[in-house]
Amino acid sequence: MKVLVAPLDWGLGHATRCVPVIREFLNQGAEVELAVVRSNAALLREFFPDLRQRLAPSYNIVYPKHGYNMGLWLVKNGVHLRTVMNYEHRFSEEMVQRYHYDVLVSDNRFGFYSRNAKSIYMTHQRRIAFPKVLSAFEPLGMLWHASVMKHFDEVWVPDLPETPGYAGSLSHVKTCPVPVKYVGALSRFEGENLTAKSDVRYRFVAVVSGVEPARTRFENLLRKTLVKIPGRHAIILGKPSLGVKSSNEQNLDLFTHLPDNQFAAVVKNAEWVVSRGGYSTVMDMAVLGARCIFVPTPGQYEQVILGRDLAREGFAATIDESKFSTETLIAAVSEKARVALPKPEDDNKLLKDAVYASIHSRFSSH
Structure with missing residues (x-):
């Protein structure tokens, strides 16, 4: 069973939350390789020095300085986004054909799927967030995201299945064109034996x-x-x-x-x-x-x-x-003297079950 994991290169958060996913596939006996860009290759090599890396297309995102500009960026750069999506889809099909991957895991890479492999799309933002001045675009954003997700076999949501979870209204959306699995909190610290102590409070x-x-x-x-x-x-x-x-x-x-x-x-x-x-x-x-x-x-x-x-x-x-x-x-x-984030489950059974099912089930056609 060969798996190719591809995190989006909008910052390093997508790469770090893929760490427990990669570990779980390895723990369950899969052969895992990574589709990386230059900005996240070093971080993933630090965690997985022995895993082969394939150089993937980059989205080349530059973040705006002001909040309302992010939605405008999505509108203005739609052509660029579509170009990258088409390119990365050709890349993923080529990777499957050349290296015979059975499973592709895309962390928010919109075009990273293949007709010849089980394709999993991971996102916590099933509802794309727009600021108030661009709220009219939100229904269109959800329709667009649904059109992306329909190319995949499953959507994995890194959140708790119970509302509100951690992502609240962003991850808990009623409708989806393909099956949805909540896989719990995904953190590079999950399951690690963290023994170091700090001398300073x-x-x-x-x-x-x-x-x-x-x-x-x-x-x-x-x-x-x-x-x-x-x-x-x-x-x-x-x-x-x-x-x-x-x-x-x-x-x-x-x-x-x-x-x-x-x-x-x-x-x-x-x-x-x-x-x-x-x-x-x-x-x-x-x-x-x-x-x-x-x-x-x-x-x-x-x-x-x-x-x-x-x-x-x-x-x-x-x-x-x-x-x-x-x-x-x-x-x-x-x-907020008494605030506390919800505590994740100890062994993240949700992720283990999702990985097990992806390894042992046949993929559907898109």
Whole structure:
């Protein structure tokens, strides 16, 4: 049984949430290979140094600076998107024909399917999020996404089957043109033996992530804010290319990057975690049992929706970047003192069952 897994290259979150999927296929005896682009190849090689990588087409996404522009990007760049989708579909058909894959797993790669292999499409955003000024496009967005999903045999949703789950209204949609399986929270920390301990109990641990220039802007905002708050704080800068280095600035401990074991130890020993609100981050924090304050990335309206839904359910706090300050951070902590993300199931039986079924069932024709 040969499996080819292909995460989308819009940031690294799609690659990290594929880690438990890849592990589970390997655990169940499948031969797994990876379809990568240059931006996520190194990360996946760090987790799976022995797995063969195939270079896949890149979407070459540049994130807008302002929230309303993301929907406009989708409208303006429809031709580019269709071109990439057609190219990656030809690529996937060629891969199946040349290397005889039995299963393709596409994490939000819209054209990564084949008529000659069981094709699985993984997404938590069954409802594409549009800001209010573009809300008229939402029904069209859902129709378009349904037209994408109909080319696949199954849709896997990385969320809990019970509403609201982690993705709330984004993942829990009534209709779908193909069978849907909820596969639980997908985190690179799930099932790992995280033995490292942190010697310091931090009041706030901030995790910097994302693409430039938003990444550096967020880092500077965190430095300026946390240095004014009493207590010891840590900022994980998310710069793995610089190696694992640490430094101190007043009451801040700065880490360029932390291996998963140490990252988990620091997060689990924090009173609060401040981070962007990407969906992979939400699932990681749920697995680690963190109390979170999410600051959505401007231009990624999906993060705004996630943060809003999680705050409404009492699972987390959220602050707009434009309003992020010492005062709003302290107010959020005081208001949301008892927040907690839902705890995932211990062994993720949902994912195990989905992988087992995909290995042992025949694919349908598209």
